[in-house]
Amino acid sequence: MGIQVHAQIIKHGLLNDVYVQNSLVRMYATFGDMKAARNIFRIMHRSNVVSWTSMIAGYSKCGDVKSARKLFDKMPEKNLVTWSIMISGYAKNSRFDKAVELFQVLQSEGVRANETVMVSVISSCAHLGALELGEKAHEYVERNNLDVNLILGTALVDIYARCGCIEKAIRVFEGLPERDTLSWTVLIAGLALHGYAEIALKYFEEMVNTGRAGKLAEAEKFVLNMPIEPNAPIWGTLLGACRIHKNAEIAERAGKVLIQLLPEHSGYYVLLSNIYARTTKWESAENMRNMMKLKGVKKPPGYSLIVMEGKVHRFTMGDKLHPEIEKIERMWEEILRKIRLAGYSGNTADALFDIDEEEKEDALYRHSEKLAIAFGIMKTKAGTPIRIVKNLRVCEDCHTATKFISKVFQQELIVRDRNRFHHFKEGGCSCMDYW
DNA sequence: AAAAGCGCTT
16 A cells, blocks of 8 residues: 555655655655665655654664664754654663663753653663662753653653652652553552552552543453552452442452452352342352352351440341330331432342342341441431441442431441441541442 | 653463
8 A cells, every 4th residue: 555655656746755755764664664765765865854863763663773873873963853763762672771871962962852852761761770860860850841741750650669769759640740541550560569568559549449430441451460469459449449330340350359369258259149140140149159158158147336325236137136126117217218308219239249248138228237327316316426337348228328317317427347437427428439 | 754651461
């Protein structure tokens, strides 16, 4: 095709145009046919800096940095793009030492580099593990008031993270004008590489939480491509994001890994079983239940505690033991009526993502947590915070219901579950629906 | 008409 176009150009007498010639040089260079590119370049009468630069770019693309450098040294006039292409040419061909060296030549010749050049220089320093040189390049950027944009900033985060300068990496990252998958990856992978597992996890959580649903696939890819073996909290975080975005497919894969990593943890079997049941994969669902039996994994019965008048009240699912159970159940019906008016619609559809939930065979409204809340509402005045402790994780439906309760009854509810605290207030929760 | 960031590829 390109050769046909070339023929047409000749036929129509357009070959003398310098723009056309430069484009042809670039075309052949892209194909990797430097011989053809050279033929055009040789016959040019008015070759300019762009033609020379295109040839240099062509040689670099084809891996021939020596020929590129020969032209670079020979050319009558260079501009900043030429310098940039030569330096990045070295970097692309893994000659990072030469890239840094040429940047030093650039400085000695009094040329002022721009952001693009500095990206190649800094990433070369990162590959060399040359922290001091990288810091000097950073100083150069600041001294010359260059704009630390997303790409340049990412290159800086990368070198600092890879050299273990975590504070500097974080400082540059926090100052980025925007963030994309690559900038997150560079920071988190760098932190993880140096064993800063907790900070890495914190940023990973932030990353998956600020991504839309479409970013889940990227997050999964990120986890799979981490330079270190992803641990259970990382997979758990991904799973949490799957719950929020209702992605059963990725949740299934994450759940499988988690079962391997934590075979005694009943929640993930239950989770997978629920996902299979919901997607009508009955055999797989049954398989999960059987696997639990086989491995002797027991799901602890769920309970909720609330302290009232100096006494600990313990509720279990479908509890009939509490002396005031009838009053409590009536109270719950009353709460249910009121929150339904406010827009709550209880459903089990979301429950497919629940981990460690209490058995669903009994109606959801019999969850121990709901009984405890009803008891708390019954015994306290509006404005008094209600504190509840659970041994399992809050289920989606209880979580939604509790948010409504906090608004309708104007009461703060503080629930400590197996993983974290939930502060319910004014219809919202401190976990931002993430747990 | 020419230029920039990750690491993995068991």
